[in-house]
Amino acid sequence: MSLKIQALTRSIWVYHLATGSCNNCDIEILDCITPRFDLERFGIQLVGSPCHADALLVTGNMTTKNIPRVKAVYEQVPKPNVIIAIGTCALDHGMFDGSYTSRVKVDDILPVDFYVPGCPPKPEGMIAAVAKLIAQLRQ
Amino acid sequence: MDWKSIKTGLQDQFADKIQRWHEHNTRRIYLDIDAEMLEPVVTYLFNTLQSRFIIASAVDKPNNMMEIIYHFDFLHLPQVLSLRVVLSKDRLEIESIAPIIVGAEWIEREIHELFGITFKNHPNPVHLLLPDDWPEGNYPLRRDQ
Amino acid sequence: MSTIIPIGPYHPLQEEPEFFRLHVEGEKVVHLDIELGYNHRGIEKLAESKSWDQVVFLVERICGICSTSHPAAAINCMEDLGAIVAPERAQYIRAIICELERIHSHLLWVGLAGHFLGYNTVWMWSWKYREIVCDVLEKVTGNRQSYAMFKAGGVRRDLDQDDIPWIMESMDKMKPVVDLFRGAVMDDPVLHARLKGVGCLSAEDAINYAVVGPTARASGIRIDVRKDDPYFAYPWVDFDIVVYEEGDVYSKAMCRIDELYQSVSIIEQCLKKMKPGPIDLNIKELPPGEGIGRAEAPRGEVFHYTLSDGSNFPARYKVRAPSYTNILSNEKAVIGETVADAALILAAVDPCYCCTERLTVIDEENNKSVLGQADLLKLSQAKTETLMKRLSL
Numbered sequence: 190m191s192l193k194i195q196a197l198t199r200s201i202w203v204y205h206l207a208t209g210s211c212n213n214c215d216i217e218i219l220d221c222i223t224p225r226f227d228l229e230r231f232g233i234q235l236v237g238s239p240c241h242a243d244a245l246l247v248t249g250n251m252t253t254k255n256i257p258r259v260k261a262v263y264e265q266v267p268k269p270n271v272i273i274a275i276g277t278c279a280l281d282h283g284m285f286d287g288s289y290t291s292r293v294k295v296d297d298i299l300p301v302d303f304y305v306p307g308c309p310p311k312p313e314g315m316i317a318a319v320a321k322l323i324a325q326l327r328q
Numbered sequence: 329m330d331w332k333s334i335k336t337g338l339q340d341q342f343a344d345k346i347q348r349w350h351e352h353n354t355r356r357i358y359l360d361i362d363a364e365m366l367e368p369v370v371t372y373l374f375n376t377l378q379s380r381f382i383i384a385s386a387v388d389k390p391n392n393m394m395e396i397i398y399h400f401d402f403l404h405l406p407q408v409l410s411l412r413v414v415l416s417k418d419r420l421e422i423e424s425i426a427p428i429i430v431g432a433e434w435i436e437r438e439i440h441e442l443f444g445i446t447f448k449n450h451p452n453p454v455h456l457l458l459p460d461d462w463p464e465g466n467y468p469l470r471r472d473q
Numbered sequence: 474m475s476t477i478i479p480i481g482p483y484h485p486l487q488e489e490p491e492f493f494r495l496h497v498e499g500e501k502v503v504h505l506d507i508e509l510g511y512n513h514r515g516i517e518k519l520a521e522s523k524s525w526d527q528v529v530f531l532v533e534r535i536c537g538i539c540s541t542s543h544p545a546a547a548i549n550c551m552e553d554l555g556a557i558v559a560p561e562r563a564q565y566i567r568a569i570i571c572e573l574e575r576i577h578s579h580l581l582w583v584g585l586a587g588h589f590l591g592y593n594t595v596w597m598w599s600w601k602y603r604e605i606v607c608d609v610l611e612k613v614t615g616n617r618q619s620y621a622m623f624k625a626g627g628v629r630r631d632l633d634q635d636d637i638p639w640i641m642e643s644m645d646k647m648k649p650v651v652d653l654f655r656g657a658v659m660d661d662p663v664l665h666a667r668l669k670g671v672g673c674l675s676a677e678d679a680i681n682y683a684v685v686g687p688t689a690r691a692s693g694i695r696i697d698v699r700k701d702d703p704y705f706a707y708p709w710v711d712f713d714i715v716v717y718e719e720g721d722v723y724s725k726a727m728c729r730i731d732e733l734y735q736s737v738s739i740i741e742q743c744l745k746k747m748k749p750g751p752i753d754l755n756i757k758e759l760p761p762g763e764g765i766g767r768a769e770a771p772r773g774e775v776f777h778y779t780l781s782d783g784s785n786f787p788a789r790y791k792v793r794a795p796s797y798t799n800i801l802s803n804e805k806a807v808i809g810e811t812v813a814d815a816a817l818i819l820a821a822v823d824p825c826y827c828c829t830e831r832l833t834v835i836d837e838e839n840n841k842s843v844l845g846q847a848d849l850l851k852l853s854q855a856k857t858e859t860l861m862k863r864l865s866l
Contacts, residue, residue: 352762353553353556356553356763358763380680381683382683382774382776382793383776383778383791383793383797385778387780387788387789388789397778399765399776401701403696403701404695404700404701405701406701406702406703410765429681429683430681431681431682431683431798431801432683434801435793435797442517457513458513468515468518
């Protein structure tokens with residue numbers, strides 16, 4: 190395991206990037222760090238700036254107006270990083286497929302590593318995703 | 329103020345200008361007026377009858393028509409009064425009500441970009457929802473496109 | 474020369490995401506520009522391609538936090554269109570779900586407001602107790618968010634009679650929690666100093682900007698769709714409209730906290746009054762015509778208008794979410810306040826918060842970032858600390 194991967198998988202700091210979601214996934218992400226689920230005990234923390242992030246949590250169906258901003262945010266995230274698409278919208282637009290404001294999916298814009306389906310995914314689901322992600326990165 | 333006095337007030341004030349008074353049920357009332365009458369009716373509703381503006385919805389109708397429905401309600405009353413104004417697609421222009429009711433500013437900008445209806449004397453007629461580089465003349469909620 | 478502070482641009486607000494540009498001179502905010510559209514998903518257009526049943530699911534996804542208020546307005550709208558009256562038990566179940574949602578949404582707001590003030594403990598507490606409501610919702614509807622309970626003419630799932638004592642127990646657990654938050658806001662001199670007289674919205678402006686919900690009720694306007702235009706089981710239960718006169722952030726907070734008591738009481742009354750019976754009328758078709766539906770969301774009045782041509786799909790579907798008018802009123806509330814208070818005032822109308830995690834101050838002349846969003850949050854939290862010291866706590 191390289192030093193970079195070792196550093197990346199320990200105490201993952203995440204930046205939450207919403208690209209036109211309905212807020213469901215976003216409150217469930219916040220739920221993950223509050224007392225019931227408390228991901229912070231594993232060192233997983235939400236950070237306010239993409240420059241500090243190890244992982245991007247992308248939700249929403251990527252509206253056209255957001256694309257330049259999303260790209261700008263992605264450029265600021267230090268590499269290597271992981272990108273997790275959360276929720277059905279981020280996977281395949283879900284209910285909003287065919288809308289005139291969302292023509293592309295999240296993985297057309299960003300190199301997504303992990304997909305967490307669900308509308309919204311449960312906090313347990315997101316925690317499982319993070320656990321699997323760490324295991325896979327360390328292999 | 330009760331509904332009865334609002335109704336008589338409106339009917340006295342604009343007796344011959346109201347084209348159609350339709351009560352879908354006791355709580356939902358639709359009122360058809362001419363586009364020119366919009367400003368005086370809204371002023372009367374807002375300033376004299378103390379109604380509250382809810383929202384306006386534009387509808388693309390068949391027969392080259394477009395209509396805008398302005399929804400109002402009144403404090404402590406269940407009634408929703410909807411003013412219907414019909415426009416021809418050849419001349420999609422109407423007086424803005426944003427100078428009378430500040431709360432109408434956004435919805436008029438939204439209708440302008442989604443339906444292509446021009447609001448005369450709007451204080452800030454720029455894009456609200458769509459990106460600034462959205463192609464001119466492309467109105468997503470129009471049926472003829 | 475005024476400096477511009479951009480707040481945003483994109484953030485996960487429901488239908489109305491916003492990009493604020495605060496124009497400041499020194500410490501004072503002199504002007505506010507609001508830009509929308511980052512979250513515009515064209516739901517009104519999409520609704521025209523969905524059947525009436527699917528529209529309920531679509532509007533549920535307008536906003537995750539109000540995820541039952543939009544369906545509530547949608548079915549009110551369809552029932553107005555078809556002159557349908559749903560069975561009594563369905564009406565009670567609908568009211569229970571709506572009130573559970575109000576509790577979870579208000580607690581969410583209290584927590585995030587605490588975070589802004591530098592009281593992260595409040596955040597963690599309120600989100601911890603919010604889980605009680607989420608558990609009830611999960612048990613009743615099968616999901617923590619997006620409950621998919623409503624349909625025109627009834628509800629999709631019945632409330633299990635055996636669950637009622639457990640729900641009652643959960644509601645009992647909520648009461649001391651609300652007392653705790655009420656006490657924390659009422660008695661804390663630092664909170665008084667931070668919140669009282671900050672971000673005032675006068676009653677006149679509240680009418681002009683057509684604001685709704687707690688934002689209007691905190692400015693002394695007694696509006697509540699549940700009372701004014703009763704729907705669901707609300708005419709059969711007893712509750713008060715909470716009104717405060719001042720219109721500042723403190724009133725808005727107190728208004729929301731007091732509403733928690735009302736919601737708990739409404740749920741208990743509904744559970745007691747509910748009788749077994751049918752829950753659905755199995756509506757297959759809706760006639761041509763127009764329908765208007767209103768519902769009181771945690772943030773204010775949700776308004777839906779629909780035009781039907783008698784087919785399976787709406788010919789036009791219009792949605793007005795409460796934040797649509799509330800956010801515009803920030804234009805008034807924030808002027809003349811300090812930058813340290815701005816984040817709080819913009820948040821006081823309860824839009825979604827995540828925007829404020831991306832604040833940067835940009836110097837207009839060289840377009841260089843002066844203050845990061847973390848700095849603005851720190852500014853707000855530092856003000857609380859200074860106040861604490863001054864009040865020698």
